[in-house]
Amino acid sequence: MEFGPHLILAILEGLVQASVLTLTALGLSLVFGVMRVVNVAHGEFFMLGAVFAYGVANSIGGAPVVGFVAALIVAPLLVGVLAAAADWLILRRLDHDPERTIVATIGMLYVIQQITLMTYGPDAHPVTPPFNQRIAIPWFEFTDKGLEFYFPWGLSTTSYKLFVVAAAIVAGLGVWLLMARSRLGLILRATQLDRETALAFGIPVQRVYALTFGFGAALAALGAVLVVPIQQAHYLMGGDPLLLSFIVVIIGGLGSLRGTVLAAILIGMSNGIISVFFSPTLAKILATLLVAMVLVYRPQGLFGKKPA
């Protein structure tokens, strides 16, 4: 394939990655923004979303669409409830102290991952996409006869991948509407701004925290349900989304939803594009070092003024 078509393909792949990453990172960003909690188990909630999606889609049977739609609703809900319960039972008792919470979520990471290994098993399982038409993409070249279009071999995407992008946009807009326009969003923003004052105004902060933690995890699970027809569900699949979400949230500025979305698109796209042309390992090395350097040289700007 020539460079041009190759680039188009890379951009398309990047878009799909960016879409899923946006949802996952939004969840992490929301939790950090409102609760000042770094949730290391976030990637495991992503993984749980994928595994539950497999479970739901499989147990329902029938047309793939039915199973997929059921998974789309049930899996994030289930993950959200689980996460909220974990917050209520564990993190609430640590007073959401930043250091202790990090350690506890590391523990939660292992518990979730290992219980999945013990029940779901070490194998990866696919979920059948609800629809999956191949869409060939035309390319052009200049010949003696002028501009000509043709369909290069290998340059294609699927209807499902386009659906993932569209679904992520809809979900992202939903989160924005919720935060900016709803009463719940107002309560979340008030809690984020000043926990003490929110408490004084009668906002049940602990319950808001549990809700936020659950909602953040549900967003990750939603991203996972979308991705699982493309990438199989596996108990170790939470690592990459966690790392990438960290990168996105730090580059985008913690707690800033707009920054998170922009950074997710940037990182998702560049990760997709770089992985097509270069080694994915090299791309990850550069990304991790970039994050470290951003934190080192602009810590206040990105993490706010909150020493632990």
Add this chain to the structure above:
Amino acid sequence: MAAVILLSTRGLSRHFGGLRAVENVDFDLPEGEIRALIGPNGAGKTTFVSMLCGRIPASNGQITFAGRDVTRMPAHKRVQMGIAYTFQITSIFDALSVRENVELSVQRCLGADRGQLAAASDALLERVGLLDRAEQVAADMAYGHQRLLEIAMGLGQRPRLLILDEPTQGLSDGEIADFIRLIREVARDTTVLLIEHNIDVVMALAQKITVMNFGAIIAEGTPEEIHANEVVQAAYLGG
């Protein structure tokens, strides 16, 4: 006979965004004096002394201590030169014992010899009346006792200049009387800069008083002069 100037500032300013917390302050403190720094809340007193000891950097101006320009010097070096600061909001090592707290203040000058450290610390604790609590965990003490511990930690550094930021806040009347006696004794070989709201303490201790308002010095003089000063009275009544 003009005393040696231990500390002076020229044009010292600190801005927080648009807020001018301290603006263009010229200040001289002769060696051996007890100086009180007073003014209404928010006058910039704590910001001013925080710049002196290096907790916050100056936006503009110059600080000279013992003949050296210390404006850009990091805090720990200034402390090593002899500027000790006791915090307005009590700042001690919560989880350590009272004795360990004081030992940490003493060991920089004395080294780490256990016996010497303990002896010096106990002598200090005796002076502030905390010796019987030496083994107690610092955070478990009453607030007034924590203030006294702060003062002991200030003294433990054997400073040339001791900056006390509202030291008597939360002390009982009896403790305040002890405090006044202690500072008089300390002042024989140490210069003292005292931020204080309790006017009785100021009158009992200060040889001179500097009054700040809105980030600037509005008056300076002996206690009698300040007492009679109309500008000062206006600042307090109006502020």
Add this chain to the structure above:
Amino acid sequence: MSRALTFHIGAIIVLAVLQFILPVYHSGNLARIMVLAVYAMGYNVMFGYTGLLSLGHAMFFAVGMYGAGLSIRLFDMAAAPAFGIGIIASILFSLGVGLLALRTIGVAFMIVTLMFSQAIYLLILYFNPLTRGDEGFVIPQAVRQVAGFDLSDPTTRYFAALLLFAIALLGMVWLVRSRTGRVLVAIRENEERARMLGYDSWAHKLFAVVLSGTMAGAAGAAYGLLFGSVGASFAEVPFSILPLLYVLLGGPGTVIGPFVGTLFMFYLRDISSSFTDAHLLVAGIVLVLLTMYARRGIMGVVRERWAKWLP
């Protein structure tokens, strides 16, 4: 001799005697535990004494391990100089990490260390032809010789591990009672106050990072030489979490705590692996329970209740 010193020398003697009493399987375990305990003690210098929580300590372990391992693999060095290279690499690397990471505090510090460590892990994978990536490589028995001693022999290996452990343990006893050690604790408790007592907190924190990283690197180099295997899994995130777990369990800010924590976790894992492959489940549950109910760890509680003199 003080009670503290007597106690720790006693512990070393007990460990030496155990080699002759324990069955081979357990003395083999104990050799491994002692090396890992040095790793945990290094972690404790930063976390337990100075209050710096690193989530990327595996990078120091890996730098020591690969520093020594690659010297042997690529340059045919002997074991002793390779160990030296591992240590030197650890010192330089932790100095660099400290200079950068200490510009951050709190949560940012944790994530910076995590990211650096991840970069090291990925670099090991990326330079697959040199490091053999995930698979790792074996240091052949013929090379694992120091001054006529065969480090692959179980008895020699045990005493080599004990020697490293004893140096680290007694070094820690000395450190925590020294002037520097007390300043580290002061920084952990209240950095601002420590600075305003005239201590250069930045220099002390840098010292803590370098000492901590070097101890972890020494453990890594020793692990490679004593047990013969070098692999990328020693640079992965879970291996960074292990010393945190050991120290939290054993007692942060106690000298013997990291060893106690390592011992308990090692056998907890050993026992649990007989009925499940998911041995990290135990680690996860212990982490959650420790943060919720036992922040002081085992030796922290012992010190509080029965032995106030314990450093």
